[in-house]
Amino acid sequence: MVIVEADGGSRGNPGPAGYGAVVFDADHARVLAERREFLGVATNNVAEYRGLIAGLEAAAELGAREVAVRMDSKLVVEQMSGRWQVKHEAMIPLADRARRLVAGFDRVSFTWIPRKENKHADKLANEAMDDAGTVGEVRTALADERAAATESGASSVASIESRSSVGEIAAAVAGGVVDSSAAGGAQASAVPSPGWTGAVGRPTRLLLLRHGQTELSVQRRYSGRGNPPLTELGREQAGKAAEMLAAKGGIDVIVCSPLGRAKETAEAAGRALGLPVRELPGLIETDFGAWEGMSFQEAREQDPELHARWLGDPSVPAPGGESFDQVRERVEATRRDLVALHPGANVLVVSHVTPIKTLLQLALGVGPSLLYRLHLDLASLSIAEFYPDGGSSVRLANDTSYL
Secondary structure (H helix, E strand, O other): OEEEEEEEEEOOOOEEEEEEEEEEEOOOOOEEEEEEEEEEEEOHHHHHHHHHHHHHHHHHHOOOOEEEEEEOOHHHHHHHOOOOOOOOOOOHHHHHHHHHHHHOOOEEEEEEOOHHHOHHHHHHHHHHHHHHHHHHHHHHHHHHHHHHHHHHOOOOEEEOOOOHHHOOOOOOEEOOEEOHHHOOHHHOOOOEOOOOOOOEOOOEEEEEEEOOOEHHHHOOEOOOOOOOOEOHHHHHHHHHHHHHHHHHOOOOEEEEOOOHHHHHHHHHHHHHHOOOEEEOHHHOOOOOHHHOOOEHHHHHHHOHHHHHHHHHOOOOOOOOOOOHHHHHHHHHHHHHHHHHHOOOOEEEEEEOHHHHHHHHHHHHOOOOHHHHHOOOOOOOEEEEEEOOOOOEEEEEEEEOOOO
């Protein structure tokens, strides 16, 4: 069993809003996961429901079967317990989404607690609301930078250092076709989500492009923080992906991993689209530590027991490297930043296998098994959408039809 504590707030109600959620172990002694996010303008109740949803998603990702939810929102606790009806139009889809998450566990209980007993989640929610000013400043700076790049007609690569949770600063796609009518970002009108999710609003659409071929990928070796360049075929793959994206249009922003193979792939797209490319450290590949450059068999032979635990437990790091849980934390922070900074925009994200799989995992709301079961080809395109009400969906995975 795990304990989920969640909170949300709005400075103005409605006003700048954010949520916080924390997952504790059964003894309430160890923090297993934390979530926080600035939501833009929303009400207290919407923010509280978003906190609950984030906490339940985190518990599901941890593999929990029983959850004890503790919140200081009487409204959310009573509605989720079935004693009060959900009448407000904006709350109905959020309550439905929370109930769908609840149905995925064996048992979930809801308990009201005084605010003083919900300090951890309250602190996270306030930190999320504090991000509002930074989000606004960075949005303005990025808009000015894009305008300057458009005037000069130049495509460039820029770096940005980490700063708070918004320091690392997605076009409906089917069969590799970008819907250019979605261009225009936040100015586009709200639309319902496809399928059965019930999410509403214009999503931030992340077009997830894996980099082209390198020598290590040819040899099927662990390639993390090493920096092998693209092969001739890799450059050809990057060029074909860039041609496809430019022909379809509708992309507002390009971001990439700081590693050379991703930058080179992103720069090809930037030249074709006439857009600057921004490096985000959170999109870097997993640090494989001592296993860097080894094949799967070589790493397994070096330490069979550790290699087996690493494959089965996302909290176990490679020797001298990262765990998949650590990768998830930085990728999730980057996702939050992209959604906050580019609401309703189409964002081309050029990265590596693990970060792209992690973004798809977050969009699907599934556990880490996806990391081991989903195959992504070199220079493949996948699409994940993240909606302003917290909904998400995957529209495409591993498309290589343009290569």
